[in-house]
Amino acid sequence: MSQPQSNGSPLVRIDGVEKYFQRGAEKIHVLAELNLTVAPGEFLALMGPSGSGKSTLLNLIGGLDRPTKGTVTVAGERIDQLSDRQLADWRARHIGFVFQLYNLIPVLNAERNVELPLLLTHLTGAQRAKHVAAALALVGLSHRAKHFPRTMSGGEQQRVGIARGIVTDPTLLLCDEPTGDLDRKAGDEILDLLGALNREQGKTIVMVTHDPHASARASRTVHLFKGQITSEAVK
Amino acid sequence: MQSGPLNWLSQVAAITKFGLLSIPQRRGAVAATICGTAGVVTVFIGVLSIAAGFRRVMASSGAPDAAIVLRSGADSEMVSGFGREETRLIADAPGLARNARGPLVSAELFVIINLPKRSTGTDANVPLRGVEGAAAEVREQLKIVSGRMFEPGKNEVIVGAGAAREFAGLDVGAVVKVGRESWPVVGIYTANGGLAESEMWTDAKVLQAAYQRGDSFQSVYARLASPGAFDQFKDALTTNPRLNVKVQRVSDYYAEQSTMLASLITGLGVLIAALMAVGAVFGALNTMYSAVAARTREIATLRALGFGRGAVVLALMVESLVLALGGGAIGALAAYAVFNNFTAATMNWQSFSQVTFAFAVTPALLVQGVIWATLIGLIGGLLPAVRAARLPIASALREL
Numbered sequence: 001m002s003q004p005q006s007n008g009s010p011l012v013r014i015d016g017v018e019k020y021f022q023r024g025a026e027k028i029h030v031l032a033e034l035n036l037t038v039a040p041g042e043f044l045a046l047m048g049p050s051g052s053g054k055s056t057l058l059n060l061i062g063g064l065d066r067p068t069k070g071t072v073t074v075a076g077e078r079i080d081q082l083s084d085r086q087l088a089d090w091r092a093r094h095i096g097f098v099f100q101l102y103n104l105i106p107v108l109n110a111e112r113n114v115e116l117p118l119l120l121t122h123l124t125g126a127q128r129a130k131h132v133a134a135a136l137a138l139v140g141l142s143h144r145a146k147h148f149p150r151t152m153s154g155g156e157q158q159r160v161g162i163a164r165g166i167v168t169d170p171t172l173l174l175c176d177e178p179t180g181d182l183d184r185k186a187g188d189e190i191l192d193l194l195g196a197l198n199r200e201q202g203k204t205i206v207m208v209t210h211d212p213h214a215s216a217r218a219s220r221t222v223h224l225f226k227g228q229i230t231s232e233a234v235k
Numbered sequence: 236m237q238s239g240p241l242n243w244l245s246q247v248a249a250i251t252k253f254g255l256l257s258i259p260q261r262r263g264a265v266a267a268t269i270c271g272t273a274g275v276v277t278v279f280i281g282v283l284s285i286a287a288g289f290r291r292v293m294a295s296s297g298a299p300d301a302a303i304v305l306r307s308g309a310d311s312e313m314v315s316g317f318g319r320e321e322t323r324l325i326a327d328a329p330g331l332a333r334n335a336r337g338p339l340v341s342a343e344l345f346v347i348i349n350l351p352k353r354s355t356g357t358d359a360n361v362p363l364r365g366v367e368g369a370a371a372e373v374r375e376q377l378k379i380v381s382g383r384m385f386e387p388g389k390n391e392v393i394v395g396a397g398a399a400r401e402f403a404g405l406d407v408g409a410v411v412k413v414g415r416e417s418w419p420v421v422g423i424y425t426a427n428g429g430l431a432e433s434e435m436w437t438d439a440k441v442l443q444a445a446y447q448r449g450d451s452f453q454s455v456y457a458r459l460a461s462p463g464a465f466d467q468f469k470d471a472l473t474t475n476p477r478l479n480v481k482v483q484r485v486s487d488y489y490a491e492q493s494t495m496l497a498s499l500i501t502g503l504g505v506l507i508a509a510l511m512a513v514g515a516v517f518g519a520l521n522t523m524y525s526a527v528a529a530r531t532r533e534i535a536t537l538r539a540l541g542f543g544r545g546a547v548v549l550a551l552m553v554e555s556l557v558l559a560l561g562g563g564a565i566g567a568l569a570a571y572a573v574f575n576n577f578t579a580a581t582m583n584w585q586s587f588s589q590v591t592f593a594f595a596v597t598p599a600l601l602v603q604g605v606i607w608a609t610l611i612g613l614i615g616g617l618l619p620a621v622r623a624a625r626l627p628i629a630s631a632l633r634e635l
Contacts, residue, residue, distance in 0.1 A: 059629045064539055084544060092541025099632060103536040107256035119249050120242050120541045164540075176632075 009076075010037035011172065011204050012061055017070030019056055019227070030056045031067070031227040038172075043198040043205045045218035053227040054208045055176060061206060062095050062174045063087045075171050092120040096165030100177035102157040104149040104164075111136065111145040114163045121168065135163040138201075139193060155186030162193060166203065173197070175207040179214050191217045246542050250550030253533065254526060255557065261529060264522040265558060271518035272562025272611050273569065275511040276604040280570035280596055282504030283603070285579070286497045288595040293493035295429040297485025299462040300332070301373065304455040304472060307479045311492065312345060312454045319450040324478055325457070330468035332458040334372065339458035341370035343439060346446050348413045350402040361398055362434045363413070365442030373458045374426060382407040382422030387438045390445070393422040395432035397591030400578060405435070416445050430489060433591045456485065512611055515562075519615020523555050527623040534623050535631030548620040555616025556609065563608025570604065571596045 019031040031053045038044050038061075046054040059065040060072050063079050072080045075094060082090055096117075097103075104113045111132050118128040136142050139159040149157050158178060165173055175194065179187030195217050197203040207218060215221045223231045258265050297303075304325050309315035317325075322342035331338040345364040352359050368387060371377045385391035392411060399405040411418040418437065426432045443450060459465055469482040483491075527534070534547055575596040 055629075062539070064629045064632075088538065088541050088543050090541075091539065097536075097539050099536070101532070101633070103532060103632065105253055105533055105536070107253055116249070116537070117540045119245050122242065 011040045011042075011075060012036070012038035012206070013071075013073040014057070014060070015071045015073070017057075017060065017067040017072065019053070019060070019065070019068050029227055031060075034070070034227065034229060036222065036229065038204065038206060040204055041198070041202050043195070043217070043219045044207070045215035045221040046206065046208045046224060047210060047212070047215050047221055048224035049210065051226075052224040054210075054224050057224070058174055058176055058206060058208045061172070062097065063091050092117060092168070094171040096168065096170035096173045098158070098161050098165045098173065098175040098178045100180040102149070102154070102161045102181075104157055104160055106149055109146050109148050110141060110152070110160045110163075113149070113160055114167050116164060117168045131167050132163075135167040136160075138166065138197075139163045153186065154182050155189055158182060158186070158190050159193065162190070162197075166197065166201075171204070173203050173205045175205060177208055177210070179209070179211060184213075187211075187214070243543065243546055246546035247550045247553065250534075250537060250542065250546060251553045251557075254530070254550060254554040257526075257530065261522070261526060264525045268515075268518045268522040268558050268615070269562040269565065271515035272559045272608050273566035275508055275515045275611065276563045276566025276608050277570045277573070278511055279504060279508035279607055280567060280600045280604045281574045281594070282507060283501060283600050284570065284574045284577075284594040284596045286500035286504065287597050287600060288579075288592045289500065290490075290493055290497050291595045292428060292430055292433075292592040293489040293497075294486065295376075295427050297429070297487075297489055298374075298376065299484065299486065300459040300464070301485040302457045302459055302465060302468060303483055303485050303488045304457065305453075305481050305483075307481045309481065312343075315453045317342065317452045317455065319452075321478060321480075322452055322455050324475065325455045325472060325480070328468055328471040328475075330459055330464035330471065332460045334369075336368070339369045339372050341367040341373045341439075341456045342452040342454075343367070343370070343456060344442060344448060344451065344453045345434070346442065348411070348435075350404065350411070352401060353403045354401070356403075359402070361402060363392065363418075363442065364434050364436050365439035366436050367439050369458075370436065370456065373456045374429075374431060376427035376429065377424055377431065378426075379422045379424050382420070385421055385437055388441065389438065390416060390418050390441055391421045392418045392435045392437045393424050394420055394435045395591070396423055396425045397432035397578070398435060399423050401433075401591045411435075414445075428593070508607060512607060515611045516614050519555055519559060519611055520618060522558065523551060523616050523619035524622070526554070527551065527619045530623075531626060531631050531634045535626055535628045535634070538626075538628045539632060544624040548624045551620035551623055552613065552616040555620070556612035559608045559612025559615065560605065562611075563605050566608070567601045567604045571601070 014034055014036040017031055017034045020027050020029045046057060048054045056065065060067055061074065066080050071078055079087065079090060114132045114135050115128050118131055136145055139162050141156060141159050141163065144152065144156060179190050182190060191214055194205055198205050209215050219235050221233045222229055305312065305315040306317065326338050326340040331340060333339065343364055343366050345362045347360045348363050349358040350361045351357065380396065385393050394405045404411060405420055407420055407423060409420045411420060459468055465484060472478055472480050472482050574594040577594040578591065
């Protein structure tokens with residue numbers, strides 16, 4: 001896994017971003033004039049109550065959604081201007097996702113799930129197998145490679161989800177409530193793993209959570225309320 | 236890491252694989268689609284195999300060197316008529332094959348008698364044809380398979396294998412009673428599956444006497460010296476001022492005779508299959524919509540990871556197509572098993588008599604059945620696939 005190169009410029013830059021949805025005549029603002037940067041190698045937690053816009057912000061950074069106004073720049077590239085197809089390619093190259101509900105494909109075993117993002121690359125089968133084995137080893141699940149999601153605990157499934165998120169060595173790992181569906185013990189293990197990936201592998205991580213226990217593991221925490229950043233705390 | 240068009244196919248293959256692997260979780264809807272498509276294809280092939288079988292009987296009824304002569308303006312033997320003198324002139328025409336006894340020509344007449352069908356016991360029309368001595372040689376495919384040929388001058392009949400199968404009381408040794416006449420059955424013949432197998436034959440002179448037809452005939456069947464001699468034969472007859480006749484190859488004549496019924500059956504078959512196909516398309520739509528609904532989060536996850544919208548559409552179309560083709564294959568096999576060579580008799584409206592024939596599930600029909608299945612799969616898969624591709628990724632990722 002490569003270490004991100006820091007040259008002083010932020011990895012993520014959100015400038016004057018607005019996001020609203022139109023419901024009939026009503027405009028529902030989700031994000032309002034928001035500015036944010038994420039430095040390479042940072043572990044950022046986005047916190048806030050439901051409806052504060054933290055997930056929408058994560059989706060904008062991950063290229064799953066576009067801002068109504070403003071710019072989103074990741075690794076020097078304006079992603080708010082990319083077409084759907086370009087965004088899909090961009091996501092495959094730069095983003096690793098970790099979801100609250102793991103989002104594993106139930107009919108595939110652990111290693112096949114982890115291999116999924118590699119199907120979008122030009123790697124050979126043997127090269128893919130090598131990357132998959134490395135990712136599963138990193139999350140401590142080499143022995144469960146052939147197991148299907150239904151036979152795994154929530155914590156193990158989330159580890160597989162993380163292995164899938166990092167297998168392509170993405171620029172940015174985005175985690176949406178990664179411990180939201182886990183008990184405290186399993187949640188702690190996942191947070192330990194994310195922390196280790198950040199510290200030891202240099203992964204830049206942006207994590208949405210509403211759990212202060214989880215955000216405490218991040219190097220910086222940004223609080224959102226009604227679509228605006230209300231406070232920041234650096235560890 | 237880089238992605239590109241090379242990987243597009245592997246994306247499609249991967250998504251299709253997940254879809255097919257998840258079929259056991261959706262087996263009810265999938266089974267409905269497969270059965271629905273199989274039903275359409277079975278019915279389509281089944282109904283059209285009737286028309287194909289009927290056409291095959293008509294097409295095997297005439298060798299290329301066989302000709303039929305009717306009175307000019309007659310569409311069928313039913314409305315044609317000749318005197319003895321005219322049949323002699325026809326027999327003298329050039330271009331005919333000959334043997335030691337003279338030209339291979341048979342002046343014929345036929346009447347329609349009622350016999351009970353084996354299947355229902357109800358009476359149906361069977362042609363009883365009076366033929367001359369050369370009739371069997373004119374139709375070189377004719378073969379006595381049981382018993383013997385009738386003797387000229389006697390009230391004896393030989394029965395086509397199709398007629399013997401469909402009608403009661405036509406076994407060798409049986410006696411057919413029509414009006415005051417009794418006709419012992421002395422033989423059963425085949426005619427290469429052709430129309431003659433639906434008939435009964437006797438000596439023309441005996442039939443003329445029994446039905447008080449004097450010395451009149453309705454048609455003349457002739458064997459040509461070669462298929463190429465047809466024009467010579469035809470020109471000689473049509474330019475003869477003493478004759479007013481129409482000359483056709485037997486194969487063309489029967490093809491014409493079968494047109495009405497074959498077209499009717501084909502039209503009905505396509506109509507029935509089309510109506511059923513509409514139902515099957517809705518079945519396929521339902522299956523694929525439920526597939527998309529059940530896999531909303533899965534599809535959104537793949538899209539989030541970078542799988543393309545087009546790959547999702549194509550993969551779902553492929554899945555729908557695979558299901559429909561599976562149904563189509565089952566339907567085609569079922570149609571072949573059930574309908575091929577299934578024998579039946581139906582009314583030929585041009586001769587007002589029964590034609591016995593075997594349903595024919597031809598390779599062309601099987602291909603057409605598969606094409607129907609393909610269309611059902613494509614139409615049934617398109618809308619759900621487009622819907623899947625349009626799912627908003629961000630919200631679909633959180634679907635339960």
